[in-house]
Amino acid sequence: MGAVPQLVVSTVLLGGVYALIAVGLTLIFGIMRVINFAHGEFLMLGMYLAFWSFTLWGLDPYVILLGAVPIFFVIGLLTYALVMRGVIKASHNVQIFTTVGLSTALQNAALVAWTGDFRFVRPWHSAVVIRIGEAAFNLSQVVAFLVAVLFTAALVAFMKWTRAGRIMRATAQDVEAATLMGIDTDRVYRLAWSIGLVCVGIAGVLMSPLYSVYPTAGLQFVLLAYVVVVLGGLGDMIGALLGSLIVAGVEVLGSYYLGSAWKEVIYFVLFIAVLVFRPAGLFGQRGAENLGA
Amino acid sequence: MLELEAVTKRFGGLTAVKDVSLRAAPGEILGIIGPNGAGKTTLFNVISGFYAPNAGTVRLDGRDIAGLAPHHVCALGLTRTFQLVKPFGNLSVLDNVMIGALTRVHAVGAAREAARRVIATCRLEAFAESRARSLPIGLRKRLEVARALATQPRLLLLDEVMSGLNPTELVEMIEILRRLHADGLGLIVIEHIMAAMMRLAQRIVVLHHGEKIAEGPPQAISRDPRVVDAYLGEEFVLADA
Amino acid sequence: MKRDVPALVLFGAAALAPVVTRDGFLLDSLILILLWGAVSGAWNVAGGYAGQVSLGHSAFFGLGAYSAALLATRWNQSPWLGLLVGALLATVAGLVIGYLANRLKGPYFGLATIAFSQVLLILASRWRAVTSGSEGIPVPFRPGFATLGFQSKVPWVYLVLSLAVGIYLVARYLETSRPGYQLAGVREDEDAAEALGIPCRRLKVAAVAASAALTSVCGGLWAQYVGFVDPFYVFSVDLSVRFALNSIIGGIGTAIGPFVGSLLITSLETYLRATFSDFKAGLIGIYLIIYGCLLIVVVRFVPQGLVGFLGERLRAMGRYARA
Numbered sequence: 054m055g056a057v058p059q060l061v062v063s064t065v066l067l068g069g070v071y072a073l074i075a076v077g078l079t080l081i082f083g084i085m086r087v088i089n090f091a092h093g094e095f096l097m098l099g100m101y102l103a104f105w106s107f108t109l110w111g112l113d114p115y116v117i118l119l120g121a122v123p124i125f126f127v128i129g130l131l132t133y134a135l136v137m138r139g140v141i142k143a144s145h146n147v148q149i150f151t152t153v154g155l156s157t158a159l160q161n162a163a164l165v166a167w168t169g170d171f172r173f174v175r176p177w178h179s180a181v182v183i184r185i186g187e188a189a190f191n192l193s194q195v196v197a198f199l200v201a202v203l204f205t206a207a208l209v210a211f212m213k214w215t216r217a218g219r220i221m222r223a224t225a226q227d228v229e230a231a232t233l234m235g236i237d238t239d240r241v242y243r244l245a246w247s248i249g250l251v252c253v254g255i256a257g258v259l260m261s262p263l264y265s266v267y268p269t270a271g272l273q274f275v276l277l278a279y280v281v282v283v284l285g286g287l288g289d290m291i292g293a294l295l296g297s298l299i300v301a302g303v304e305v306l307g308s309y310y311l312g313s314a315w316k317e318v319i320y321f322v323l324f325i326a327v328l329v330f331r332p333a334g335l336f337g338q339r340g341a342e343n344l345g346a
Numbered sequence: 347m348l349e350l351e352a353v354t355k356r357f358g359g360l361t362a363v364k365d366v367s368l369r370a371a372p373g374e375i376l377g378i379i380g381p382n383g384a385g386k387t388t389l390f391n392v393i394s395g396f397y398a399p400n401a402g403t404v405r406l407d408g409r410d411i412a413g414l415a416p417h418h419v420c421a422l423g424l425t426r427t428f429q430l431v432k433p434f435g436n437l438s439v440l441d442n443v444m445i446g447a448l449t450r451v452h453a454v455g456a457a458r459e460a461a462r463r464v465i466a467t468c469r470l471e472a473f474a475e476s477r478a479r480s481l482p483i484g485l486r487k488r489l490e491v492a493r494a495l496a497t498q499p500r501l502l503l504l505d506e507v508m509s510g511l512n513p514t515e516l517v518e519m520i521e522i523l524r525r526l527h528a529d530g531l532g533l534i535v536i537e538h539i540m541a542a543m544m545r546l547a548q549r550i551v552v553l554h555h556g557e558k559i560a561e562g563p564p565q566a567i568s569r570d571p572r573v574v575d576a577y578l579g580e581e582f583v584l585a586d587a
Numbered sequence: 588m589k590r591d592v593p594a595l596v597l598f599g600a601a602a603l604a605p606v607v608t609r610d611g612f613l614l615d616s617l618i619l620i621l622l623w624g625a626v627s628g629a630w631n632v633a634g635g636y637a638g639q640v641s642l643g644h645s646a647f648f649g650l651g652a653y654s655a656a657l658l659a660t661r662w663n664q665s666p667w668l669g670l671l672v673g674a675l676l677a678t679v680a681g682l683v684i685g686y687l688a689n690r691l692k693g694p695y696f697g698l699a700t701i702a703f704s705q706v707l708l709i710l711a712s713r714w715r716a717v718t719s720g721s722e723g724i725p726v727p728f729r730p731g732f733a734t735l736g737f738q739s740k741v742p743w744v745y746l747v748l749s750l751a752v753g754i755y756l757v758a759r760y761l762e763t764s765r766p767g768y769q770l771a772g773v774r775e776d777e778d779a780a781e782a783l784g785i786p787c788r789r790l791k792v793a794a795v796a797a798s799a800a801l802t803s804v805c806g807g808l809w810a811q812y813v814g815f816v817d818p819f820y821v822f823s824v825d826l827s828v829r830f831a832l833n834s835i836i837g838g839i840g841t842a843i844g845p846f847v848g849s850l851l852i853t854s855l856e857t858y859l860r861a862t863f864s865d866f867k868a869g870l871i872g873i874y875l876i877i878y879g880c881l882l883i884v885v886v887r888f889v890p891q892g893l894v895g896f897l898g899e900r901l902r903a904m905g906r907y908a909r910a
Contacts (some may be wrong), residue, residue: 088694088697090697143887145693145694146640147887149693150831150882150886151882151883151887153642153828153831154882155879155883157876157879157882158876158883159879160875160879161873161875161876162872164872164875165872165876272705276698276702279698315709317705318709321706324699325687328695329690329691332690
């Protein structure tokens with residue numbers, strides 16, 4: 054079948070970027086046990102960062118990528134101090150509405166500041182098409198994929214082999230024990246939150262040449278990220294990577310056979326199905342039923 | 347009244363309850379003891395319907411209740427309390443008990459009256475209007491019992507209602523339970539406080555690593571070498587004294 | 588009953604308003620305050636009283652709006668029938684969501700409800716054959732009571748007021764009845780409630796289904812009043828959040844809370860709309876930014892909402908006065 058190579062390539066490229074979004078989300082959830090309803094808005098902010106840098110200063114998104122890391126880290130520190138710190142120990146409802154409120158505020162701040170017009174970031178490489186055999190893809194897609202994979206790999210390595218990473222994983226497993234061991238859990242949460250935002254902010258920058266930029270761009274991606282995270286098992290990074298490939302695959306196939314109009318329906322239905330039938334994820338052990346445990 | 351036969355409950359690789367059989371006659375006080383992790387609370391969860399057993403039967407008055415939903419089991423006359431008490435924190439003590447009463451008494455007014463009577467039996471009148479969240483642990487335990495009592499059970503499963511009580515509260519709780527027993531209520535009591543168990547229970551079942559290792563009257567149990575082994579002997583020396 | 592005094596004051600004032608003024612703008616504001624209060628009250632049945640926090644209630648609102656609009660335009664039926672059909676459809680949807688509520692906890696339920704509302708949005712905006720797709724459906728104005736076509740706003744005030752009072756009474760019923768008390772138990776601690784003989788699953792599903800039906804009736808009336816159904820609005824996440832927002836600000840789990848919340852929020856919105864009428868895009872954003880921040884602040888510092896907060900203050904003063 055002629056389409057298979059193309060479908061596979063599209064899936065892999067798309068999966069790489071989704072992985073970056075999901076990995077940040079699963080980190081936040083795995084360590085803080087908070088569902089961040091505002092995650093998509095930081096993606097949107099990443100996209101706008103790329104747009105304005107490109108439009109005002111002619112900076113290519115891949116250049117601004119370097120700047121995005123410290124920028125989003127600082128945004129993470131600020132939002133943690135102002136918003137999240139106070140609700141870490143609060144009930145689920147309080148946490149839900151806190152991040153929902155954050156989401157609403159950010160979305161509409163973008164709307165007020167930059168209007169609802171669809172914006173586009175089209176640097177030279179977004180028009181370059183590479184062909185290998187039967188598959189054609191966009192240079193921007195490839196770079197996005199490579200950077201995403203690199204970043205995710207770096208993050209996984211960080212969590213596994215550095216002292217800070219081990220401390221974070223310990224806190225994720227047992228907060229009380231971590232505190233008794235002298236771990237400053239506040240710092241751990243702050244770091245997890247900020248790293249999570251850096252991931253999704255970078256994803257936004259990487260995705261800006263590939264999608265349109267508008268204030269509510271985050272919504273569809275955040276739901277998708279949650280499908281990935283739940284599929285892969287909450288807090289499980291490798292699971293997030295695998296889940297990204299699966300979701301990307303479903304989306305690519307869905308688009309191909311049913312047209313892109315219905316692909317959104319597909320992954321919403323997939324999401325509900327996963328939550329209901331496999332809440333522990335396909336690979337993970339912890340899951341939706343253990344929220345707050 | 348309650349018959350368990352060869353009940354087994356597994357969680358993945360762990361067998362929490364293994365092949366346990368026991369009987370509780372109507373109006374009897376049966377005690378269940380065992381070291382931590384022996385499977386006592388798991389057994390309660392199986393009996394009351396929170397878990398379905400992997401094997402074995404649970405019969406209440408001859409009727410198989412294994413796997414029935416907990417609210418159904420309660421409707422059939424068996425109510426349980428929780429080791430870590432679960433008060434309806436934001437509601438008053440009266441409302442807490444009334445919600446229990448509403449299971450049997452459908453009219454709100456009548457349920458409230460029934461709740462007041464139960465509150466009196468459990469000596470909680472002074473706190474009827476207090477928010478459950480504001481109560482100290484001793485009173486919370488009593489509330490837990492009162493609320494369960496309001497459902498008019500024939501068999502009440504009490505999970506460590508004595509732990510955390512000071513000596514005065516302990517004496518009061520034992521008195522309340524004795525009076526309930528005198529009125530014909532059957533009790534199955536999980537307890538760690540051996541002195542209390544010795545005074546209260548008519549028969550005791552001992553669990554260890556999920557299996558029943560001994561059964562009999564309190565005096566016999568305290569001398570049983572297998573039981574002394576499991577508990578390292580200390581608590582029973584105290585009980586004897 | 589003492590507790591109903593604030594409601595008597597609020598609803599009484601609303602009832603008297605058309606007598607005192609005939610100003611179109613003021614009456615319109617009043618109608619919207621009552622209508623949004625009613626929807627939030629309907630949300631509160633599931634979110635506040637049953638503890639099932641849904642972020643996708645716009646699904647039911649939209650179902651009601653579309654039912655009313657479609658029955659009126661496509662099949663030439665009375666919008667009253669549309670309200671009924673909408674309520675039935677929403678009840679079925681509510682049973683599905685209720686089933687989900689039993690499987691999913693807290694934020695996961697919230698996410699699933701968002702997903703559900705977005706599925707309906709996509710269906711409504713793409714299914715051109717039935718719903719005219721993304722263009723939406725204009726609702727025809729046909730004079731008469733049967734067709735809910737009123738020339739003046741006054742009948743609307745009383746119609747919406749009746750709905751509001753109805754929903755308020757449903758909430759009060761939940762505060763004083765057997766199912767209501769049992770639901771409070773489910774909300775406080777589900778395991779304990781189950782052990783006490785309360786059929787938790789059944790009650791949760793019933794609460795969500797009832798909430799859905801009431802929400803859809805509000806949607807149907809709204810469609811008739813406003814005259815246009817736009818899928819991107821009626822199924823939006825923003826709208827779902829707004830239903831919850833009113834209840835949280837006013838007092839989640841209280842009968843009058845959603846109406847108090849709506850009074851504040853809708854008034855603020857109406858005021859901003861009127862003041863900044865030329866800065867169109869800017870205005871739409873500003874009050875929503877305020878709502879977002881308000882949500883964050885209220886949920887953390889005044890979680891019991893305005894009504895709960897005032898209630899505690901009054902009780903504290905009462906104790907102090909007595910002592």
